[in-house]
Amino acid sequence: MPAITFIHPDGKSDRVETSDGESAMQAATRHGLDGILAECGGNAMCATCHVYVDASWLARLPAMADDEDALLDGAAAERQPASRLSCQIVITPDLDGLVLKMPERQV
Amino acid sequence: MSVSGSPVTGGPSAIPHLDVDPFAMNFFADPYPTHEVLREAGPVVYLDKWNVYGVARYAEVHAVLNDPATFCSSRGVGLSDFKKEKPWRPPSLILEADPPAHTRTRAVLSKVLSPTVMKQVRDRFTAAAEERVDLLLEKRSFDAIADLAEAYPLSIFPDALGLKPEGREHLIPYASVVFNAFGPPNQLRQEAIERSAPHQAYVAEQCQRQNLAPGGFGACIHARVDEGEITATEAPLLVRSLLSAGLDTTVDGIGAAVYCLARFPDQWQRLRGDLSLARNAFEEAVRFESPVQTFFRTTTRDVELSGATIGEGEKVLMFLAAANRDPRRWDKPDSYDITRRTSGHVGFGSGIHMCVGQLVARLEGEVMLTALAKRVARIEITGEPKRRFNNTLRGLDSLPVTITPA
Numbered sequence: 278m279p280a281i282t283f284i285h286p287d288g289k290s291d292r293v294e295t296s297d298g299e300s301a302m303q304a305a306t307r308h309g310l311d312g313i314l315a316e317c318g319g320n321a322m323c324a325t326c327h328v329y330v331d332a333s334w335l336a337r338l339p340a341m342a343d344d345e346d347a348l349l350d351g352a353a354a355e356r357q358p359a360s361r362l363s364c365q366i367v368i369t370p371d372l373d374g375l376v377l378k379m380p381e382r383q384v
Numbered sequence: 385m386s387v388s389g390s391p392v393t394g395g396p397s398a399i400p401h402l403d404v405d406p407f408a409m410n411f412f413a414d415p416y417p418t419h420e421v422l423r424e425a426g427p428v429v430y431l432d433k434w435n436v437y438g439v440a441r442y443a444e445v446h447a448v449l450n451d452p453a454t455f456c457s458s459r460g461v462g463l464s465d466f467k468k469e470k471p472w473r474p475p476s477l478i479l480e481a482d483p484p485a486h487t488r489t490r491a492v493l494s495k496v497l498s499p500t501v502m503k504q505v506r507d508r509f510t511a512a513a514e515e516r517v518d519l520l521l522e523k524r525s526f527d528a529i530a531d532l533a534e535a536y537p538l539s540i541f542p543d544a545l546g547l548k549p550e551g552r553e554h555l556i557p558y559a560s561v562v563f564n565a566f567g568p569p570n571q572l573r574q575e576a577i578e579r580s581a582p583h584q585a586y587v588a589e590q591c592q593r594q595n596l597a598p599g600g601f602g603a604c605i606h607a608r609v610d611e612g613e614i615t616a617t618e619a620p621l622l623v624r625s626l627l628s629a630g631l632d633t634t635v636d637g638i639g640a641a642v643y644c645l646a647r648f649p650d651q652w653q654r655l656r657g658d659l660s661l662a663r664n665a666f667e668e669a670v671r672f673e674s675p676v677q678t679f680f681r682t683t684t685r686d687v688e689l690s691g692a693t694i695g696e697g698e699k700v701l702m703f704l705a706a707a708n709r710d711p712r713r714w715d716k717p718d719s720y721d722i723t724r725r726t727s728g729h730v731g732f733g734s735g736i737h738m739c740v741g742q743l744v745a746r747l748e749g750e751v752m753l754t755a756l757a758k759r760v761a762r763i764e765i766t767g768e769p770k771r772r773f774n775n776t777l778r779g780l781d782s783l784p785v786t787i788t789p790a
């Protein structure tokens with residue numbers, strides 16, 4: 278199963294194993310990482326699963342849908358070009374090694 | 385209430401038939417033992433009283449919510465099947481709709497109630513919460529339902545919508561009709577509908593464009609007509625959705641949170657020690673009390689769910705509240721823990737119909753609990769809480785409390 282790395286705002290990092298078809302958000306919450314709130318449970322409605330995608334990975338992710346784009350404007354932490362909602366990133370084998378940075382705040 | 389858990393024998397799908405009425409007064413008074421019976425009887429049960437299937441475990445409730453093509457909403461999310469019975473009011477264009485119709489109306493309300501819009505109303509909602517707490521600190525002893533859980537949303541939500549000051553007393557009674565009407569034809573539903581005419585007239589009038597103040601949620605919905613996203617006849621009905629679902633639910637949500645924090649003083653002290661827990665304290669109260677207890681779906685085809693076969697055109701009752709306390713999903717489900725990871729609870733539903741107003745509800749809950757925890761050292765329940773009975777909503781009618789200033 279692919280593993281992905283979450284970097285906390287303080288620079289510490291956590292590498293987590295994902296299970297089949299899981300989103301990055303689900304992997305983070307299943308492993309109890311505090312930096313991802315996911316208040317809406319992955320329904321693309323809350324923007325509390327915001328992440329900054331590592332520069333080397335950004336172009337390798339599938340493009341975002343309009344609703345994700347709109348929601349990111351309302352994210353609590355600053356929106357950057359690398360911003361994504363982690364509930365919308367489904368981990369496929371080619372994303373093994375993905376690096377996601379968590380923002381200072383989610384609400 | 386007697387419960388017979390005897391499975392129907394012979395068939396491939398041994399679905400337990402239960403003699404349980406989840407819309408009876410004695411059930412509402414204490415639903416938890418019956419929720420457990422429903423969960424433990426099997427993944428899918430049949431309720432003979434109303435001839436409906438029921439799901440009370442987290443996995444099945446979540447599965448039904450997330451398969452809207454099989455478990456549809458357009459035939460009504462109450463017991464009444466719109467294919468067989470005339471709906472008591474024109475159906476909702478969002479709640480009681482399926483894709484693709486739902487997708488379009490949903491996009492409009494999502495934009496009107498988006499995280500970006502919440503940033504704009506946040507300061508106003510916060511100031512009103514602080515004002516309300518100032519007032520309560522002067523009183524010291526009050527009814528936490530009327531004076532807090534109702535008074536606070538009433539002081540901000542109708543204004544946020546852009547409603548006229550006159551006639552707002554119809555709002556809570558109207559919502560109570562709407563939520564009673566999802567239930568079976570029992571006394572609660574019949575009486576609610578019989579008395580609904582004046583409330584319906586008020587709501588129909590308020591939903592018109594000329595009656596909604598510029599800048600409010602209502603006006604924003606109508607503005608989408610100009611963009612061609614919805615028609616001029618659809619807009620008032622979408623405003624109606626916010627009037628139906630946006631007030632009473634938050635009254636019960638805030639009421640639930642205060643009731644929890646008053647009952648569990650250790651959690652109150654934890655919150656006082658770390659105000660950043662306020663938002664999750666509200667969320668956990670929505671899981672723990674589940675202000676919206678149930679919704680129905682109707683099957684669009686024969687379907688197998690966790691080994692049970694359900695035919696086409698059957699009503700399926702989802703026990704959101706039971707799923708939110710399913711020990712298969714939650715650790716210590718019956719304890720109120722404000723540090724719990726609440727993500728995934730179904731108090732706001734899940735999937736395409738998941739509450740479009742959830743950000744409004746959370747904002748109200750968060751700022752109110754923050755304002756309280758900043759200024760109040762203790763909340764004491766000083767009299768017997770009284771329950772308010774509704775076919776769908778769970779909440780209190782009164783909760784006498786005394787607060788001590790910090």
Ligand code: HEM
Pocket residue numbers: 457461478479480490493497625626629630631633634636637638670674675676679704730731732733734736737738739740741742744745
């Ligand atoms: C604590 C407060 C609230 C709770 C517990 C709650 C609960 C729910 C639930 C369980 C659903 C799902 C219905 C279904 O799946 O059939 C829902 C949908 C909905 N809610 Fe809420 N709600 C709350 C507050 C609000 C607020 C504040 C608004 C409006 C500002 C609102 C507007 C709606 C609307 C329009 C829908 C229909 C969405 C759709 O069908 O796509 N709700 N709510």
Ligand code: FES
Pocket residue numbers: 302314315316317318319320321322323324325326362363364365
């Ligand atoms: S979990 Fe809510 S938007 Fe991702």
